[in-house]
Amino acid sequence: MSPLTGWRAALRIARRDVLRAKGRSVLVAAMIALPVLGMTAADLTYRSVQPTLADELTAKIGSADAKFEAAGVGPIQVEQPPGDAEDWYLPEGGSYPEDDGNDLSVDVPAALPKGSRYLTEQSAPASVTTRHGVADTRVTEVDSGDPMLRGRIELVEGRYPESEGEIVATTGFSEDSGLSVGDRLTVRGPGRFYTLTGVVELPANLREKSLYALPGAVIAPWQEAADTDKSVLPPQASELAWLVKGPSGTGVTWPDILAANEKGVVATSRQVALNPPPNSQVPAAARSEQEEPEDGQTEATLTVVTMALLEIVLLAGPAFAVGARRSRRQLGLVGSCGGTRGQIRAVVLASGVVLGGTGAAVGAGAGFGLTILLRPMMENLSGQRFGSLAVHPWEILAIALLGLVTGVLAALAPAIVAGRQPVLESLTGRHGSRRSSRVLPVIGTVVLAGGIALAMYGGLRGSTQVVAAGSVLAELGLLGCIPAIVGFLGRLGRRLPLTPRIALRDAARNRGRTAPAIAAVMAAVAGTVAIATYTASITAEL
Known part of the structure; x- marks a missing residue:
């Protein structure tokens, strides 16, 4: 007889036994389903939280094509890798210009692609008044209502600022300060009042606590106040950055970045980062290749997860042992009808297959449902919005297969014991x-x-x-x-x-x-x- 035929019979017997002992079957299936549910939900959440390269670019530049800024060494040529403008280098044999009183400023708008549209962005740390007193925060000057900021800054309540006397706050700042739409606050540097017209959120950083105003609304008045009143400290403003939309929707290309590099300007381009040029066209390719540090925390987590999986296997074992003991007479009847010890073991193992498969399927499905249901809570805990529910089919299949294997391994020891039981003892219920x-x-x-x-x-x-x-x-x-x-x-x-x-x-x-x-x-x-x-x-x- 084919082994497959014997397993079909064993699976039929196991299925009937599972339906006969519903309470025990539900208990065993739940013991397997709960870990599968947890691992499925954790995998979906982890994969959804992990930003893709496109998500990281959206968090930096919104819906713009690129972000340009001065390298900070004057109008001299620099070299940068395609992906990130923060790691730039001087050309081989180049040197920093001497600070001999010459103008080292860079005309960044002149380095932008012709026909492009841009927004300026600048920020400064500030102290502002709230309902609870004074709070330290960061004020960013940028036209937050412009379509180029979509994906990076999203309106939750109210409207974006339309004049220099208006400002919007992130959800984190609004909750901590006790301020709501329509309230007024004071930026203590320039000593000016601003009306809170809206509440926004940063999908990539929901815990951000900052304010957004129009360009020229905060930093310029603050600098004027510091120039006229020596008791006012000047703003510690960051360097200006330019968010750029390429001409006619063509984006910002690698030749555009190389041309900007010649004028001392670096850029982060969506098109270039997603489709980087070959190394032969990247002057800084040799110096930008660095080994990433090992993630020790991931390996440590692997140890804990491995121990937890072993615990799951052993926790389900006693339930199968009890089930095999209660099915001794049935197993004895199988032996009395000519069944071999291997076939008796197959019947017990088939119970592990049936219950393990059921628990794995239920756990994986419930994991999907629970992740979707608790998605807002998961996003708040992680501090960022899911770009999309990232599903890696092979990982989910591996988790489900792990649940099935868990059921089989949990039934392995009871199956071995059941196969060793003499038929007469199984039928009479006696054993020594x-x-x-x-x-x-x-x-x-x-x-x-x-x-x-x-x-x-x-x-x-x-x-x-x-x-x-x-x-x-x-x-x-x-x-x-x-x-x-x-x-x-x-x-x-x-x-x-x-x-x-x-x-x-x-x-x-x-x-x-x-x-x-x-x-x-x-x-x-x-x-x-x-x-x-x-x-x-x-x-x-x-």
């Missing part, structure tokens, strides 16, 4: 205590020692992946030793009072059920210790 395997504790001890040694080696080398592998091996090795430990404790029960003595003997007699339960508690404690150690280490590092 058996000696635990002499080989399993030896293998478990060797694996435990090897896991501890591997984890210590990984700790000394600073490799969290090796630590994770060693920790898992150590737990698996200890799991292999649990039946022998339970049997040893059962023999010590004769020295205890009646109640604990009976409990220990019952535990030793039903090791197939006791071992997974102890392993689940062990895994829970180990996972808690791992998370606590990780959290304490991160806190100490900060």
Whole structure:
């Protein structure tokens, strides 16, 4: 008979057994579904929060084609990589100009592509009055109502400023200051009053606490007040930046940036960043290639997640052990009808397949639904809006497959025990205590020692992946030793009072059920210790 035919029969028997014991089946499926739900929701949230290159560009330049600014070394040639204007260099053999009183200013508008439209942007730290007193914030002068700012600044309430006496605040500033649309505030530098006409948010930084006014509304009056009154400190304004919309929608090209670099101007262009030129056309290509630092936090998180997954596997084991025990007579009937031990094991494993698959499917679907339902809360917790719900099908499939494998692994130990049960004992319900395997504790001890040694080696080398592998091996090795430990404790029960003595003997007699339960508690404690150690280490590092 084909093995596939035997598995079809095993799956049918398992499905009927699952429907017959609905309470236990729901419990096991829920134990598998909950972790799958959590991992699915976490994966969707993490992927959605991680900004793409296009999202990062929108956070910097909004809907504009590029952002131009002076390099700050005067009208001399500079070199920059295509992606970011912050990392620029002087040409080979070039030198900074000497500050001998000459004008080192740069005419940035003259370096912009011909026919382009632009906005100016400048900011300065300031102290403003609120309902609760005085607050420190940052005031940015930019025409926030212009379409070029869409995607970077979005209106939540009210309207954008239309005159120099009006200003808008971010949601974070509005909540902390107690100010709402229509209220007035004072910027203490120039000592001028401004009316709050609207509340805006920065989708890339929902926690931002700042103010936005029209160009010339705050910094210029502030500088005039400082020039006439020496008791007024001048504004510490940032350098001007120009948000540019290319001519006729052609965008800002790499030749446009090279031409600007010759005049001491650098630029961040959407078109160039998304479609960078070949290195042969980038003068600064050799100097801009740097290795990214390793993300140690990601590797440390891998250790915690690995421990948590092992805990999930062990937590579902006792439920399968109880189910296999209650199905002993049914399994005995399978054996009495000519079923082999392998087929009996297949029936128990098929229960793991059915319940694991059901739990994985329900958990993945609920994870999608929960992420969509709690999306506003997740965005507030992460401090940024999701660009879109980023779904990586292979990752979701891997999580669901992990739930299925979890069900199969949880049913593995009960399946092995069920396959060893004599048919007569299964039919009569009688069973005696058996000696635990002499080989399993030896293998478990060797694996435990090897896991501890591997984890210590990984700790000394600073490799969290090796630590994770060693920790898992150590737990698996200890799991292999649990039946022998339970049997040893059962023999010590004769020295205890009646109640604990009976409990220990019952535990030793039903090791197939006791071992997974102890392993689940062990895994829970180990996972808690791992998370606590990780959290304490991160806190100490900060």
